[in-house]
Amino acid sequence: LDQLQENDDREVANQALASLSKKQEMLNCAETMQSVAAQAVAAFGDAAEGWNAVVEADEAARGAAAALGEASEEQVQDSFERSSAAIARFTEAQSLFSQASESFPACSFEGVQGYISLRLQALDQAQASNQALLDGDAEAAQQCNDQYNELDAQAAEYSLDLPSSVEALVLQTFLDQTASARASYEQARMQAAASDAFIRDYLGTSR
Numbered sequence: 001l002d003q004l005q006e007n008d009d010r011e012v013a014n015q016a017l018a019s020l021s022k023k024q025e026m027l028n029c030a031e032t033m034q035s036v037a038a039q040a041v042a043a044f045g046d047a048a049e050g051w052n053a054v055v056e057a058d059e060a061a062r063g064a065a066a067a068l069g070e071a072s073e074e075q076v077q078d079s080f081e082r083s084s085a086a087i088a089r090f091t092e093a094q095s096l097f098s099q100a101s102e103s104f105p106a107c108s109f110e111g112v113q114g115y116i117s118l119r120l121q122a123l124d125q126a127q128a129s130n131q132a133l134l135d136g137d138a139e140a141a142q143q144c145n146d147q148y149n150e151l152d153a154q155a156a157e158y159s160l161d162l163p164s165s166v167e168a169l170v171l172q173t174f175l176d177q178t179a180s181a182r183a184s185y186e187q188a189r190m191q192a193a194a195s196d197a198f199i200r201d202y203l204g205t206s207r
Helices: 007-067 073-103 110-134 138-159 166-206
Strands: none
């Protein structure tokens, strides 16, 4: 700039500086978006796998309740085994969502984790009821079953607020977290494009 005398030359130099500055701003915005995207991608797989585990655990828990029937020893044992399978899958889901939360702290899986916790508490009571039945303690079995029903009802109410898709939850969190960077990127891109157009016009008419 210090060596340029003509106004047009000085203006195109300023436009070149502006273009470079805006492109650097675009790169900074892109770096922010890439960082958040990396977190979202890391959480995505664990969250999806965790949700599948929740669905399978719910099915196993329903099967455990249905298997109880008239509470014969064979039926109670079948229910006990199915409940154990449900607990294992819920526990696995709990771990997967914890990993997803660590990978993408901005994305809240508290609702899902709360639901899983209630389901595990309910299943613990179901197992205690089954064991009491096997031990021939009908009173203890009833008390545990009452606790199970109460916790199961709480979980059912809690489930009403669960996301329809954890994948969509991760994606929406990514979009929310990068909204400012994406808007800044687009604005900088338009400004850089305007400077580049000025430079191309200058080169086309003056050189």
